[in-house]
Amino acid sequence: MKRLKQSGNASPGWVLSAPAFLWWSFFFLLPVLAIVYFSLADKGGYAAEQAVLFNDLDLDNYANSLTGPFFAVFLITMRTAIVGTLTALLVGFPVAYTVATAVRRKWQPVLLFLLILPFWTSFLLRTFAWRIILAPEGPLSMFLQTVGVLSSPLGILDTQAAVQLGIIYNYLPLSVFPIYAALDRIDPRTREASIDLGAGRIRTFIEITLPLAAPGIAGAAMLIFVLAAGDYVNPAILGGAQGLLVGQLIAIQILASQNLPLGAAMAVVLIALLGMVALTVWLLVLAVKRAMKWVWDPGVHADRKVLTERGSHA
């Protein structure tokens, strides 16, 4: 330390980032490891001091999570999350496409802000709203009965369908952002060139726009899937007894049944499932990218060949 650095405030980066790093290590990494450790323990008595027993560490809780009624909830959760993700993408893609291509530049950030605003403001309120709208004696039910579509009050509330609707509604805004970001990076001239060369609108969309937007679509899918699979609020508010999802099941094990080890094991299973899905999506995106290179590269080589041939003629 004899020579001081010339630039005045040159404290190295690791010193500045150390507080956050230590904070996360102590309050995030260690707790996650603690979940894994607790998942191997056993449920003890109801007294607080011996609620968890560590004298016999085994994988029993995992065996329990992966069989019977618990595993059925995992499957329902995965199905709900996948349907929710795909629907949000189908509904959100045209919106992202419209904002990116058919709206004036000046208005694009305004529209995007309006889209994220509901997501940033009270998640509870947005979920709660559907309890009013879908109530058997609520506004939608009354309207549908007056019009004659329904002959009896609406019975969606407290079912799987209500949870599915809530998940689509709540996470829909998240589908727009990553896709918009990807579409916005595509030079409009790429599309124009494709159409000028006679590819037609549909072919241009499928062969140019969609593959170029693939990373954005995958990003949106991951974001929504992870949040939907770990959701607690939607099933708790809209699902009633029928619409149980794994997030709620885990919370019940820990907060109501006092079975912390089983809840911890379920949480680890959930993380593992999410990790596997993330890996699959990532590999898919890589495959799309590789396929695009394969489609585009021959053209590049042909161009070069033409150029070199011309060069040799000259």
Place this chain on the structure above:
Amino acid sequence: MRDLAIERGMKAWMCLVFGFLFIPIFVVVAFSFNGGRNLYVWEKFSTVWYTVALENPTVIRALWVSAESALINAVAAVIFGTLAGLALARRKGRWTRPFATLMFFVLTAPELVVGIGSLIWFDQIGFTWGIGRIAVAHSLFDIAIVALVVRGRAEGLGESIEQAAADLGAPPLRAFLGVTLRMMLPAIVAGGLLAFTFSFDNVIISMFVQRPGATTLPVHILSSFKTGLRGDVAAVVVMALGITLAVILSAVWLLQAGSRRTGMDT
């Protein structure tokens, strides 16, 4: 002609989606002013449920718990997040990769996992201060958010002014406080406000780590959904929305004003 039809169709779809997103929010706001005994059946306009809600001591207590923990969380997020964000933008090194990896996991971890982990860990290390538990558990995600916001601004600004201050002989600490921090201020405050709202709205993590007597407003709202819905719950939810909205709009305004000012400077 066909292009125009397609474009019109897309815009109509976009309007439908915006309607779908916003109508439920308006429904709650409207029904919170429903004077009828049954929340779902509109009777007459009245602010009676707001009076009922504000006279409920549990609501007021929960509001204070939420505000206090959100504030402590925001302070922690601002301190740790600002330093980390500056380091990520200006002082990259061998530490960056492991740090960014940890930050990625913090940002993507399901709230459920953070909640359970914090619950187990706090009980294990004997951390029993209710508001502190909520603030610390919330701060994990919010530090990352502040770091991202500050990094974005630091990268946008460049380092020339700070270097000029150093060249003109400003001592390191003074250059940092007087130049770096001042230029970062809009981003830091906006990041802190975002951290406040994320904490203020959080349900899942709070539900796990809370202690008896320190229940946050969202957890109170959630538990009152279960015991039956009355207009006062709608009123509380709408008031919480008002608070979040005010904080978010000021954060956005600050960021905008900040970038406009530097835009004129350069």
